[in-house]
Amino acid sequence: MRPFMVAAVQYSLTGITTEAEFWRKITATTQEAAGRGADLIVFPEYMTAHLLGFTEEMDHEAACRYLDSYTDDYMALMQKNSREQGLMILGGTHICKEYGKFFNKAFLFFPDGRIETQSKLHLTPEEQTRWPLAAGDSLNVVETSWGKLAMLTCYDIEFPELARLAADQGAELLLCPSYTDTSFGYYRVRLCAQARAIENQLFVALSGIVGELSEDRPQVDRGYCQAGLFTPCDVPFAEDGILETGELNQDMFVMGELDFSMLRTNREQGLVAPFYDRRPALYQQQENRLLREC
Template sequence: MKNLTIATTQYGLTDIQSEEQFWTGITAKIRDASEKGAAIIVFPEYVTAHLLSLEHTMLHDEACHFLDHRTEQYVQFFQRQSREWNIAILAGTHICKAEKDHEYVNKAFLFFPDGRIETQSKLHLTPEEQIRWPLAAGDELNVFETEWGNMAILTCYDIEFPELARVAALRGAELILCPSYTDSTHGYYRVRHCCQARAIENQLFVVLSGLVGSLSEDRPQVDQGYSQAGVFTPCDTPFAADGILIVGELGDDMTVIAEVDFHKLRENRERGTVAPFYDRRPELYEQEHRKTFS
């Protein structure tokens, strides 16, 4: 299995004057990551909502309509960038209509240089996403194969549900990508600590990306972000004791890059001090589950 050099962004919310400035800024981050040897770059949840800062303040349903009408442009842009810079791009998440119906979803898109696209709709919606937007939750977890191994995408709130990461791990995922948007310290640390917990209990890598900074004018959908992007590992040999491979500088608009060594992950699973992924007792859990709900 090949090692993976991965870039993850702390994307800065700043005042922009045009859509061109937005796309140019994205391009610069992709180019920089590619030139530094990254094979994947991860952008945060709601990254295209930055475009709302160019418009008058909208209601949530108006914002959904505005963003959905840029879906074709969004897809074509990132397909072109992925091919041009020979880098896989998790292009954050984008609000668009679901394929099956007319409801809006918060969907992550992962673009590959050969034109392939993997997607994942957010499966657990926050109260704001359910009530104020409102959005529809996804209904299927996509665990997909890559040249580096199996991966899954758990968007922000999704990482707070251990069942999802466990299912992904049981289906062979060794890396979880977590694009997020948190606008407070409470939200950030919920997501951050859950990323690290999922890495520990499933003995895999978790990559976190987020929005940082703020806009000068309030936008009810996205106006400020608090995050510290990072790549996390199990808290066991051969990794660092704190389970941190790399993290960014809190609040800075920046990209951090790390090499993910899957051979070390296999070593951890085979010879680690503990083996929480293998020492599970499914029969015991099912027995206690039946007791609880009988």
């Protein structure tokens, strides 16, 4: 099987002043990635929140209703681009309403019209207290022609149990659309993404938002990111586990080839084997002991 080409986007909040320009930018970025041979493009968390920059400032609940009103347009554009350009699109995350609740949801579009989704499972303290958002309650491990993948949105990547659960179900690629507005937040997500690649001997693709709106918005106003494609820190990969990274805080996307045969070589012939050498019985035994002592 040929290598899988992935583009991870550093999406800029600058340079756009209308809704029409927003949709055109997404299409242009997708077209450029497809023209360079991408099989998958990964847009960042809260990407559609850029639409808040073109309207009056509003509170978080009103912002959720406003963004949800674009759900049909968002779905139609992403499906059209995926079909016409012939590549999979992780359309960042989009706030939408289901069962009377708002979710921060990732959508993965396939050229044949298939759509897979993943609600964010771990909400940040701000998302729990300021946003009227509900957390997801299940992990979707997605089958593709290249193998299995899972979508872990931003804060989700900071929980090793979740990535391990995906790996145990056969995932060899984690997609991490993120939104971080400070270097602190970025490095938490970035370093955890690399840790998950090492622990589970798989690939991680990280995307994010960069730039700054001309006027502050309480939901999304600025971003800090260096998108990247990460591998285990072991043979046959690079010592630092970095396949590709972008230029910090620049409006761009980074592309690289994911060769799953190399990943399997790593699991079979690497100098260490953290995916196989864990001791769940020992961990459970220690947890039971601590519970008895409490």
